[in-house]
Amino acid sequence: MERVAVADLVAYRIEDFPHWPLTQWRPDVAGRIDHIYTHWSAHDYASVFPAYHVCIATTPDGIVVVNTHDVRENMRNVYENPDAPYAQHTRGRNSHALGISIMAMQDATPANFGAYPLTEELVNGLCVVGARLAAFYNVPIDADHIMSHAEAAVREGYFGTEPDQRWDIARLVVSDKPLVEQDATDVGEELRARMRAVR
Protein backbone atom coordinates (compact mmCIF):
# COMPACT_ATOMS: atom_id res chain seq x y z
CA MET A 1 0.00 0.00 0.00
CA GLU A 2 1.11 3.53 -0.67
CA ARG A 3 0.65 4.91 2.80
CA VAL A 4 -0.92 4.06 6.08
CA ALA A 5 -4.21 5.88 6.12
CA VAL A 6 -7.35 4.99 7.99
CA ALA A 7 -9.17 4.07 4.80
CA ASP A 8 -6.43 1.61 3.82
CA LEU A 9 -6.85 -0.24 7.08
CA VAL A 10 -10.52 -0.98 6.53
CA ALA A 11 -10.76 -4.62 5.58
CA TYR A 12 -13.40 -5.55 3.05
CA ARG A 13 -14.83 -8.97 2.34
CA ILE A 14 -14.49 -10.84 -0.93
CA GLU A 15 -18.30 -10.75 -1.22
CA ASP A 16 -18.22 -6.94 -1.28
CA PHE A 17 -16.73 -6.90 -4.80
CA PRO A 18 -17.01 -8.74 -8.13
CA HIS A 19 -15.00 -11.95 -7.88
CA TRP A 20 -14.31 -15.09 -9.88
CA PRO A 21 -12.42 -18.34 -9.59
CA LEU A 22 -8.90 -17.89 -11.00
CA THR A 23 -9.74 -20.03 -14.01
CA GLN A 24 -12.60 -17.69 -15.01
CA TRP A 25 -11.20 -14.24 -14.22
CA ARG A 26 -10.21 -12.08 -17.21
CA PRO A 27 -9.37 -8.36 -17.68
CA ASP A 28 -12.18 -6.61 -19.55
CA VAL A 29 -11.78 -2.80 -19.30
CA ALA A 30 -9.82 -1.34 -22.20
CA GLY A 31 -7.55 1.67 -21.75
CA ARG A 32 -3.94 2.76 -21.25
CA ILE A 33 -1.97 0.84 -18.65
CA ASP A 34 1.84 1.14 -18.72
CA HIS A 35 2.93 -0.58 -15.50
CA ILE A 36 1.85 -3.38 -13.18
CA TYR A 37 3.03 -3.56 -9.55
CA THR A 38 2.86 -6.73 -7.47
CA HIS A 39 2.19 -6.70 -3.73
CA TRP A 40 1.13 -8.68 -0.74
CA SER A 41 -1.45 -7.21 1.64
CA ALA A 42 0.23 -7.89 5.00
CA HIS A 43 -3.17 -9.03 6.28
CA ASP A 44 -5.06 -12.32 6.45
CA TYR A 45 -6.18 -14.64 3.65
CA ALA A 46 -9.76 -13.40 3.31
CA SER A 47 -9.67 -9.60 3.78
CA VAL A 48 -9.39 -7.61 0.56
CA PHE A 49 -8.41 -3.98 -0.02
CA PRO A 50 -9.40 -1.33 -2.61
CA ALA A 51 -5.88 0.12 -2.44
CA TYR A 52 -5.26 -2.53 -5.12
CA HIS A 53 -7.13 -3.12 -8.36
CA VAL A 54 -7.02 -6.90 -8.19
CA CYS A 55 -6.74 -9.05 -5.07
CA ILE A 56 -5.84 -12.76 -5.08
CA ALA A 57 -7.46 -14.46 -2.11
CA THR A 58 -7.79 -17.94 -0.65
CA THR A 59 -11.21 -19.48 -0.04
CA PRO A 60 -12.37 -22.99 0.86
CA ASP A 61 -13.25 -23.37 -2.84
CA GLY A 62 -9.78 -22.36 -4.03
CA ILE A 63 -8.12 -19.20 -5.26
CA VAL A 64 -10.49 -16.33 -6.00
CA VAL A 65 -9.67 -13.15 -7.93
CA VAL A 66 -11.39 -9.99 -6.66
CA ASN A 67 -11.74 -6.71 -8.58
CA THR A 68 -11.46 -4.28 -5.66
CA HIS A 69 -10.88 -1.02 -7.56
CA ASP A 70 -12.08 0.37 -10.89
CA VAL A 71 -9.01 0.29 -13.15
CA ARG A 72 -10.30 3.33 -15.08
CA GLU A 73 -9.45 5.58 -12.09
CA ASN A 74 -5.74 4.93 -12.68
CA MET A 75 -5.88 5.32 -16.47
CA ARG A 76 -4.65 8.92 -16.14
CA ASN A 77 -1.85 11.02 -14.65
CA VAL A 78 -3.21 10.77 -11.13
CA TYR A 79 -0.81 13.44 -9.81
CA GLU A 80 -2.36 16.12 -12.03
CA ASN A 81 -5.59 15.75 -10.05
CA PRO A 82 -4.70 13.86 -6.88
CA ASP A 83 -7.97 14.68 -5.16
CA ALA A 84 -9.92 12.56 -7.64
CA PRO A 85 -10.14 8.93 -6.53
CA TYR A 86 -7.60 6.33 -7.63
CA ALA A 87 -5.98 3.23 -6.20
CA GLN A 88 -2.96 4.24 -4.11
CA HIS A 89 -0.80 1.11 -4.21
CA THR A 90 2.77 2.19 -5.00
CA ARG A 91 4.16 5.55 -3.85
CA GLY A 92 4.54 8.00 -6.72
CA ARG A 93 3.89 5.34 -9.37
CA ASN A 94 0.13 5.11 -9.67
CA SER A 95 -0.43 6.83 -13.03
CA HIS A 96 -1.51 4.37 -15.73
CA ALA A 97 -0.48 1.66 -13.28
CA LEU A 98 -2.25 -1.34 -11.81
CA GLY A 99 -1.68 -2.80 -8.37
CA ILE A 100 -2.25 -6.54 -7.98
CA SER A 101 -1.86 -8.21 -4.62
CA ILE A 102 -1.71 -11.51 -2.82
CA MET A 103 -3.86 -11.53 0.34
CA ALA A 104 -1.43 -12.88 2.97
CA MET A 105 1.59 -12.15 5.16
CA GLN A 106 0.03 -10.50 8.21
CA ASP A 107 2.81 -9.79 10.74
CA ALA A 108 5.31 -11.59 8.50
CA THR A 109 9.05 -11.10 8.72
CA PRO A 110 11.68 -12.40 6.26
CA ALA A 111 12.43 -15.25 8.68
CA ASN A 112 8.86 -15.98 9.82
CA PHE A 113 5.90 -15.65 7.48
CA GLY A 114 3.43 -15.88 10.36
CA ALA A 115 -0.11 -17.27 10.41
CA TYR A 116 -0.94 -16.33 6.79
CA PRO A 117 2.15 -17.23 4.76
CA LEU A 118 2.43 -17.06 0.99
CA THR A 119 1.32 -20.29 -0.65
CA GLU A 120 2.19 -21.79 -4.02
CA GLU A 121 -1.45 -21.39 -5.04
CA LEU A 122 -1.40 -17.67 -4.20
CA VAL A 123 1.89 -17.03 -6.02
CA ASN A 124 0.61 -18.96 -9.03
CA GLY A 125 -2.58 -16.91 -8.95
CA LEU A 126 -0.60 -13.66 -8.91
CA CYS A 127 1.46 -14.78 -11.91
CA VAL A 128 -1.61 -15.87 -13.88
CA VAL A 129 -3.34 -12.56 -13.15
CA GLY A 130 -0.17 -10.63 -14.05
CA ALA A 131 0.22 -12.53 -17.31
CA ARG A 132 -3.39 -11.98 -18.35
CA LEU A 133 -3.17 -8.25 -17.56
CA ALA A 134 0.14 -7.90 -19.42
CA ALA A 135 -1.36 -9.53 -22.49
CA PHE A 136 -4.59 -7.51 -22.35
CA TYR A 137 -2.85 -4.12 -21.91
CA ASN A 138 0.24 -4.90 -23.99
CA VAL A 139 2.58 -4.34 -21.05
CA PRO A 140 6.04 -5.88 -21.62
CA ILE A 141 6.94 -8.45 -18.97
CA ASP A 142 10.26 -6.87 -18.02
CA ALA A 143 11.69 -5.15 -14.95
CA ASP A 144 10.86 -1.66 -16.21
CA HIS A 145 7.17 -2.37 -16.67
CA ILE A 146 6.20 -5.10 -14.21
CA MET A 147 7.87 -4.92 -10.83
CA SER A 148 7.20 -5.68 -7.22
CA HIS A 149 6.57 -2.99 -4.66
CA ALA A 150 9.93 -4.08 -3.21
CA GLU A 151 11.70 -3.38 -6.51
CA ALA A 152 10.08 0.06 -6.67
CA ALA A 153 11.17 0.61 -3.07
CA VAL A 154 14.76 -0.32 -3.94
CA ARG A 155 14.76 2.20 -6.78
CA GLU A 156 13.39 4.95 -4.53
CA GLY A 157 15.12 4.25 -1.25
CA TYR A 158 12.39 2.82 0.97
CA PHE A 159 13.15 -0.91 0.76
CA GLY A 160 13.15 -2.75 4.08
CA THR A 161 11.04 -4.09 6.92
CA GLU A 162 10.54 -0.91 8.95
CA PRO A 163 6.95 0.39 9.14
CA ASP A 164 7.60 3.11 6.55
CA GLN A 165 9.50 0.70 4.29
CA ARG A 166 8.27 -2.06 1.95
CA TRP A 167 9.58 -5.54 1.10
CA ASP A 168 6.63 -7.02 -0.82
CA ILE A 169 7.46 -9.24 -2.72
CA ALA A 170 11.16 -9.79 -1.95
CA ARG A 171 10.98 -13.31 -0.54
CA LEU A 172 8.88 -16.34 -1.54
CA VAL A 173 10.16 -18.68 1.18
CA VAL A 174 11.29 -17.95 4.71
CA SER A 175 15.00 -17.62 5.38
CA ASP A 176 17.14 -16.58 8.29
CA LYS A 177 19.45 -14.77 5.90
CA PRO A 178 19.33 -10.99 6.21
CA LEU A 179 16.99 -9.35 3.71
CA VAL A 180 19.00 -7.55 1.01
CA GLU A 181 18.09 -5.58 -2.09
CA GLN A 182 19.18 -8.46 -4.30
CA ASP A 183 16.29 -10.49 -2.83
CA ALA A 184 13.86 -8.03 -4.42
CA THR A 185 15.60 -8.34 -7.79
CA ASP A 186 15.79 -12.13 -7.65
CA VAL A 187 12.14 -12.62 -6.71
CA GLY A 188 11.06 -10.00 -9.24
CA GLU A 189 12.87 -11.94 -11.97
CA GLU A 190 11.30 -15.19 -10.80
CA LEU A 191 7.79 -13.75 -10.83
CA ARG A 192 8.31 -12.30 -14.31
CA ALA A 193 9.64 -15.60 -15.60
CA ARG A 194 6.57 -17.33 -14.23
CA MET A 195 4.29 -14.75 -15.86
CA ARG A 196 6.02 -15.31 -19.22
CA ALA A 197 5.41 -19.04 -18.82
CA VAL A 198 1.63 -18.61 -18.44
CA ARG A 199 -0.23 -19.62 -21.55
Ligand SMILES: [Zn+2]
Ligand atom coordinates in the same frame (compact mmCIF):
# COMPACT_ATOMS: atom_id res chain seq x y z
ZN1 LIG B 1 2.83 -3.13 -1.49
